[in-house]
Amino acid sequence: MVVTRFAPSPTGYLHIGGLRTALFSWLWAKKNGGTFLLRIEDTDLSRNSDDAMRAILNAFEWVGLSYDGDAFYQSKRFELYKSYIDRLLSEGKAYRCYMSKEELDELREEQMARKERPRYDGRYRDFKGTPPEGVEPVIRIKAPLDGEIRFVDGVKGEIVIASSEVDDFVIARSGGVPTYNFVVAIDDALMGITDVIRGDDHLYNTPKQIVIYNALGFELPRFSHVAMINNEEGKKLSKRDGATDVMEYKTNGFLPEALLNFLVRLGWSNGDQEIFSVEEMISLFDPKNINKSASSYNLDKLLWLNAHYIKNSSDEKLIELLKDFEIDLSADEKSSDILKATKERAKTLIELASQINLILQAPTSYNQKVIKKAFGGEAKEILSRFNVTLQAQKPENIEQFHELLQDFVAQNNIGFGKIGQPLRVALLGDMAGAGLDEIMYILGVDEVTKRIQSAINFIESL
């Protein structure tokens, strides 16, 4: 049985680093037919966990992740934590520390002055006397005084840390509210988590949590610490380069399968394979193949994946997705032709939408840079002649448009560029884009004629 969890603190939104660890945990649970739980780490009561919850749920829903059962809120489990603190206290494994904040600060300053690592000196560890007046005590755990704390990390291998590095840390604040490392250990144990997959930044918390596990006789889960995602410069990811709300990827025209595929390959691999469907990820994922080193966020690769998934999406799906980008082709009988002509030219849904608009909306201006080349020389005469032919023949399908174009070139004894370039600019306003026959078919004879006429008028006005 595998039970994994995702345990975000409510900081507002879910970013890709969080989504990746959530994905890894989710995949591992799914692969093993296990359970994936969600726990909100909201012991800091000043943060609004409702908003965070909604943001996470939105993101989960968009990418298709879901958790089992109800979400756990640590803020609702204080009674439970208190019972374990009491137990530790009565068993003599934890103790009240009456040191004031001022005293603690003083101690730290002295230690720093001596170039020592600031750490609690254990002065109340075996305190038997009368506690000082007016100090609301914190509860500290009795950490081992010597030896070392070791565990086998699922990705890093054996980790050894000297016990002297772990001091008698606070497990309950003076108000009685338990601290992070304590509740994480309690919850992971009580929730039956078998695999803790989390960011590298938690590596140093692990020995502390192990102290709790040991004090309470809980069995250790497997820990897998995933290295961080850096930005393209190899520095810490910031909002500017990817650490944005996952939902912004949706707004920016990314498909969830592209984002998931991108993330799963960041730090994890299965040989040379690059493209993974969610089903494949589930069947192939194993934390033991997670890379030890940090990886860098690479937008080019994400865009490439996104383009791949756009190209391979069904028309129905794209039509649905495009609705968020102000394009509704659901009632357009030529929708499939429109998508065929555009989807290979788009890296994002935004680009796809603009490609479509480029065809569907008559140009309001012509690209300055190509006017001279496309509209110079005999362009005007050729376009007029083409319009006449068009009206005479009135092609009705792509093949007919194609033939008409070919015949026109042959009969007028001109190179294709002579008609192709001005026609393209007349229709789209620019030199690049879908095939002319496709565009003309999509627009229909009359619209094509209209756009050509506009172009002719424009040329005359030059």
Place this chain on the structure above:
RNA sequence: GGCCCCAUCGUCUAGCGGUAAGGAUCCCAGGUUUUCAUCCUGGUUACAGGAGUUCGAAUCUCCUUGGGGUCACCA
């Protein structure tokens, strides 16, 4: 600074003592395409440095260097 982690093309990575160090992305060139894109073909670019161990090291050990994480009554 102490402690811990990490180190293969610019980037994502394969490699797990014997390989011409492979793939993907990016970039470049060619082909297909009436343009652009797609697609296809080809190309440039990497084992951070130094000592060991070994017949043989990208792979094992150590050191150096360089990155990162962490040192709270935050999570």
